[in-house]
Amino acid sequence: MTAQQGLAGHPNTAESPIERESPVSVSRVSAIGAIALTGVLALSACASENPAPAGNTAGGGTGAVNSDCFEGDLKAEGSSAQKNAIDEAISAYQTACADANIDYQPSGSGAGIKQFIAKQVDFAGSDSALKTEEKDGIVESVEAKNSCGSDAWNLPMVTGPIAIAYNVKGVDKLVLNADVAAKIFDGKITSWDDAAIAELNQGVTLPSTPIKVYFRSDESGTTENFTKYLKAAAPEAWTHETGKKWTGKGEGKEKSAGVATATQGQDGAITYVEWSYAQQNQLAMAAIDTGAGPVELSAESAGKTVATAEQTGTGNDLALKIDYATKEAGAYPIVLVTYEIVCSKYADAETGKKVKSFLKSFASDEVQGSLTSQGYAPLPAEVATKVEAAIDAIS
Structure with a gap:
């Protein structure tokens, strides 16, 4: 099995949060059944949306872990699968950073990537990594790189079967x-x-x-x-x-x-x-x-399947591929991971700082741990380490 790949990265859109019962109960380190990464990053691809109060702040949230708050607006769009998770992360961040306004529109992965390439949003959420082969006349990874003026990276952030x-x-x-x-x-x-x-x-x-x-x-x-x-x-x-x-x-x-x-x-x-x-x-x-x-x-x-994912991206591009045909005993095969697609180097340095600040909080132990109450699983430690390193490299 191999992994999906991709790139991405620019500014604009959002929505709001929701509360709900947690179908998951796992800690970060044992997330999704202690996901193993054997020499390669393991995680699964893909995602959805949920209704919530207007204004795009998730109900109940945790305090943001990032003290480096930004002021102003940050816009993103894409996967509806991660909506409840990102609403939780937004609520946590905005609770700690009152002058930040993060707007996420759960318009769907395809729409999010298009908006990112069109420079209408600062980052995109997608349940699959950017395509590295031509489809419908474009190569998403190439278009995203051209839009960013730098490499675009796929950063796995949300695990949702x-x-x-x-x-x-x-x-x-x-x-x-x-x-x-x-x-x-x-x-x-x-x-x-x-x-x-x-x-x-x-x-x-x-x-x-x-x-x-x-x-x-x-x-x-x-x-x-x-x-x-x-x-x-x-x-x-x-x-x-x-x-x-x-x-x-x-x-x-x-x-x-x-x-x-x-x-x-x-x-x-x-x-x-x-x-x-x-x-x-x-x-x-x-x-x-x-x-x-x-x-x-x-x-x-789900974790048993996720553990077989392989990284196909290189360096800080953490694109993955899932073995959907797995026959491993006890493995639930239909899993996905939602990526945040970002520019590695933003044309506007302030935008890069905003994206970096919010994603640091999103990837933190505290916020990832809170996602269990939203029906997701936290990033396993091995994945989180790679994601955090990639976020630190955003400029």
């Missing part, structure tokens, strides 16, 4: 595998009592309710990571290309909050969404059978 969340009356437990999931999301399996689903759920009474698939209508890193899983683990069933734009079947809804809310309100519904959103909306989540038995989503099970 992707749940296959569903709402089917009378079905509290569900097992799926990649093949069946691919056929559901491609419209080939259309009823909950289909024989393929029943085979994986013996002893469960499955209704004949029609399956209603909801997907992200916006360009999404969560979509990209989910389709990477389907493509890697069920290549015969999922023949579509992977990417931020959905190519399967179903009805589109904007952002993570959109698909989660739609699923919550529709009997027979199914979607792919970040763990934090599934938790917040009290959605049931399927256990995934990779061939070694059903695995429920947890910090530990």
Whole structure:
């Protein structure tokens, strides 16, 4: 397995925070099941959004760990998967630094990267690293470097597994595998009592309710990571290309909050969404059978997959790649990491100082530890060390 790559970096946008139950309970060092990094940085790729009060300050936060406060505005945009996490980090920073105004818009990873390249935001959040190969006529890493006037770096900051969340009356437990999931999301399996689903759920009474698939209508890193899983683990069933734009079947809804809310309100519904959103909306989540038995989503099970991630970026570009086809016992395979995409050297030195100051706080033990209450896992120590070194190198 190898890792994703990327670059990025410039100014403008935001939103607000939310509170919710924590599906995770892990400390930083043992985050996501004591993630190992064997000579390479380990972490997983990808992410979503959640509603929150206006003004972009997360409820409840921790005090910012960074005493080097900046004054003025900092704008960012992108991944909705990390919205609840970055809202928490923003609240922590602004609690300690009252003259700082950080605005993050959870517009989706694709939109965030475009805004970053267009110099409309100071940094971008993305559930996948910048592309190093041409797609849709551009090479993201090259465009970001040109925009920055310096190398752009992918800095993993938020770990968030992707749940296959569903709402089917009378079905509290569900097992799926990649093949069946691919056929559901491609419209080939259309009823909950289909024989393929029943085979994986013996002893469960499955209704004949029609399956209603909801997907992200916006360009999404969560979509990209989910389709990477389907493509890697069920290549015969999922023949579509992977990417931020959905190519399967179903009805589109904007952002993570959109698909989660739609699923919550529709009997027979199914979607792919970040763990934090599934938790917040009290959605049931399927256990995934990779061939070694059903695995429920947890910090530990996601960590087993994350631990196999490899770094593909070089130096302070910490792009990663996940083994979505892992068959390791007890490993939950659908995971992602959200990157903050930054310029290594900002054209405006003051902007660089602002980005550096906020990300130092975001990567700190205190703020990372607080993310468990938001449905995320803190960066493991080995990853945090590399991230902190890269942040220190921003100018």
